[in-house]
Amino acid sequence: MTRLELRHMRKSFGALEVLAGVSLDVGAGEFVSILGPSGAGKSTLFQLLTGAIRGEGDMRFDGAPLDGARFAFMPQRDALMPWRRVIDNATLGLEVQGMTRRAARERVAPLFAEFGLAGFERAWPAELSGGMRQRAALLRTVVQQRDMLLLDEPFGALDALTRAAMQRWLEGMWRSHRWTALLITHDVREAVLLSDRIYVLSARPARVVREVAVPLPRPRTDSAALAREAAAIEAGILDTLLGQPTPINDHPMENRND
Numbered sequence: 001m002t003r004l005e006l007r008h009m010r011k012s013f014g015a016l017e018v019l020a021g022v023s024l025d026v027g028a029g030e031f032v033s034i035l036g037p038s039g040a041g042k043s044t045l046f047q048l049l050t051g052a053i054r055g056e057g058d059m060r061f062d063g064a065p066l067d068g069a070r071f072a073f074m075p076q077r078d079a080l081m082p083w084r085r086v087i088d089n090a091t092l093g094l095e096v097q098g099m100t101r102r103a104a105r106e107r108v109a110p111l112f113a114e115f116g117l118a119g120f121e122r123a124w125p126a127e128l129s130g131g132m133r134q135r136a137a138l139l140r141t142v143v144q145q146r147d148m149l150l151l152d153e154p155f156g157a158l159d160a161l162t163r164a165a166m167q168r169w170l171e172g173m174w175r176s177h178r179w180t181a182l183l184i185t186h187d188v189r190e191a192v193l194l195s196d197r198i199y200v201l202s203a204r205p206a207r208v209v210r211e212v213a214v215p216l217p218r219p220r221t222d223s224a225a226l227a228r229e230a231a232a233i234e235a236g237i238l239d240t241l242l243g244q245p246t247p248i249n250d251h252p253m254e255n256r257n258d
């Protein structure tokens with residue numbers, strides 16, 4: 001079942017055309033990534049989704065015009081508030097929704113172990129490692145129990161090893177929870193490891209140049225066979241990204257009759 005449908009999304013900032021007609025779908029319980037060059041307009045697309053800015057095009061969720069409140073959004077920087085303890089950062093989204101801090105703490109506390117943060121409830125953000133901070137930020141995002149997660153380069157600021165560990169952890173978390181998720185990333189390997197499907201964007205003004213299904217079995221742990229298949233998918237995507245602007249649509253959205 002399709003949950004999110006974007007059709008022909010366009011956005012310009014003055015004379016700068018950023019999105020030149022982006023169409024994509026995300027199904028229920030599907031993990032989809034958007035890959036594209038820096039400055040292509042990926043974050044702009046998320047701003048349109050959350051209603052932070054307006055553009056042209058059609059955005060639907062479960063068939064109805066989109067309402068930004070559907071999404072729980074995790075930004076590039078973890079944005080933990082340094083003056084709130086970790087548990088009080090985790091409750092922030094719920095408190096903004098009107099829940100009392102006490103009720104919000106009761107909801108988030110049992111999740112600390114699953115997010116690898118047990119024992120750090122009363123720590124300050126500065127006492128956490130980079131990976132722990134990102135897990136705390138993701139905890140704050142998912143407890144809001146919105147219909148869909150928007151993840152904007154959640155691991156972009158982490159060192160390579162922590163990033164690899166976090167990607168595996170997120171893949172495991174997604175398998176347990178089956179969140180409907182849309183991830184923005186520059187990292188082809190990350191997109192292949194995590195996603196069911198990947199939309200590859202062109203450089204600005206962005207359009208979808210390729211839609212790639214990732215039919216690899218899960219869990220996506222290290223087996224030689226899986227690594228070979230993943231590497232072949234990665235290589236194909238890199239060819240598309242580096243060889244732009246040649247459009248190679250595997251399943252061209254723009255040609256659908258809808």
Ligand SMILES: Nc1ncnc2c1ncn2[C@@H]1O[C@H](COP(=O)(O)OP(=O)(O)OP(=O)(O)O)[C@@H](O)[C@H]1O
Binds near residue numbers: 013039044045186
């Ligand atoms: N509010 C704004 N006003 C003017 N220009 C903007 C605004 N927001 C974004 N832009 C421009 O739009 C372009 C796309 O920006 P955006 O942040 O969406 O790209 P991105 O693909 O997410 O980049 P990156 O991968 O580097 O984060 C950039 O050239 C940026 O300078």
